[in-house]
Amino acid sequence: MTSPVNNAARTTAQGHFRTLxxxxxxxxxxxxxxxxxxxxxxxxxxxxxxxxxxxxxxxxxxxxxxxxxxxxMTKYRIEGPDAEAFLDRVTLRDVTKLKPGRVHYTAWCDDEGFVLDDGTLFRLSPTRFRLCSQERHLPWLLDSAIGFEVTVEEETExxxxxxxxxxxxxxxxxxxxxxxxxxxxxxxxxxxxxxxxxxxxxxxxxxxxxxxxxxxxxxxxxxxxxxxxxxxxxxxxxxxxxxxxxxxxxxxGLIVANADFTTADHAIRADRLRMP
The missing domain is CATH 3.30.1360.120 (Probable tRNA modification gtpase trme; domain 1)
Structure with missing residues (x-):
């Protein structure tokens, strides 16, 4: 049986794990x-x-x-000749209508149509975008980019x-x-x-x-x-x-992921999943 003294020492030693x-x-x-x-x-x-x-x-x-x-806030740099086509495939709004020098609010879904996250898409140039979101999605974005001539990099830091x-x-x-x-x-x-x-x-x-x-x-x-x-x-x-x-x-009346709706990656029960 561990003594209270040992428990206190362990808590002190492990305190750095709780420090941001x-x-x-x-x-x-x-x-x-x-x-x-x-x-x-x-x-x-x-x-x-x-x-x-x-x-x-x-x-x-x-x-x-x-x-x-x-x-x-998670930020992704997405650029290349197929950046528009790629983002038009993975996000909900029509990216072809998003002109350089403009921003729009959008969301993206998993293969079953349940919302993974929402965020803002900045069109910095004809072939360069910045996608800002609450959650991290780099593996999913990279998998979705297969077949497109596009580069996806996280630039949060x-x-x-x-x-x-x-x-x-x-x-x-x-x-x-x-x-x-x-x-x-x-x-x-x-x-x-x-x-x-x-x-x-x-x-x-x-x-x-x-x-x-x-x-x-x-x-x-x-x-x-x-x-x-x-x-x-x-x-x-x-x-x-x-x-x-x-x-x-x-x-x-603006919503936040995992506060006003549960994202697909965080939902434990099926009735918590949300479609757009």
Whole structure:
């Protein structure tokens, strides 16, 4: 029989298995403003449930500008001559109608027609796409790509992402010097100069409010964060956690995999499976 002392020692020794080790490229900035120390596990990343005050973080979305780290979101780069045909086969919406510089919401199913996941598809060029999702699907995507002249690579760790949401979000981007961002209509995307490189900005979000999502190479993440926070100082920009964002997306009627529906890979009972 194991003594309580041995059990305590074992718990201490194994504690590192419970510690979330992964940090996003924005982690130094997020840690610096994290007053609540309220973290959760987002795909192995240490992500904030709240940062300073859950209620006020929500109001930042609705009355100011809120900055949320979406880097842990799974991201795939899909490119090649057959990229359009491949994605038109595996996702539900007509990809041939998705023009370069546009984004659409879509979903994809297993062979029985049950939903594997949903997400957003960014058409960056005629032959290059970015697919963003909640779950990881690389083996399934690679198997589905057999017969197509297409390359599929996960780029989650290489691409940092921020959601800038709220009524002053456009003013923040304009103040930050992103000339031409006013031309972006809902679900538009474009590239803008940033720190000797480029940042992709789309007029998308998860709040039902005015908002944008920004994607940048991981090594340019901190300079982007600082650029936005400096530009937004007089516009009330605040970093927020997931609890506030989740409240906003519920008000907007936007769904989340394995919260509002069970994905096919996670369903244990047949009656939990969902078709589109």
């Amino acid at each position: 080790r992964l940090g996003t490229p924005f982690q130094p900035r997020i840690d610096a403003v994290a007053k609540t120390q309220d973290w959760y596990n987002w795909a192995g990343y240490r992500a904030p449930h709240s940062l300073w005050d859950e209620e006020l973080e929500y109001f930042a979305i609705r009355s100011q500008a809120a900055l949320f780290d979406i880097s842990p 290489n691409v940092a992402g921020l959601a800038l949401q709220g009524p002053t979000s456009f003013a923040v981007l304009r103040e930050a010097g992103f000339a031409g961002v006013e031309k972006l209509k809902i679900f538009d995307l474009a590239e803008f100069p940033h720190d000797s490189g480029t940042v992709t900005i789309s007029r998308t979000g998860f709040t039902g409010d005015l908002g944008y999502e920004l994607f940048v190479p991981a090594e340019k993440a901190l300079s982007l964060w600082d650029r936005l926070m400096t530009a937004g100082e007089l516009r009330g920009i605040r970093a927020i956690g997931y609890a506030a964002l989740n409240r906003a997306r519920l008000e907007a």
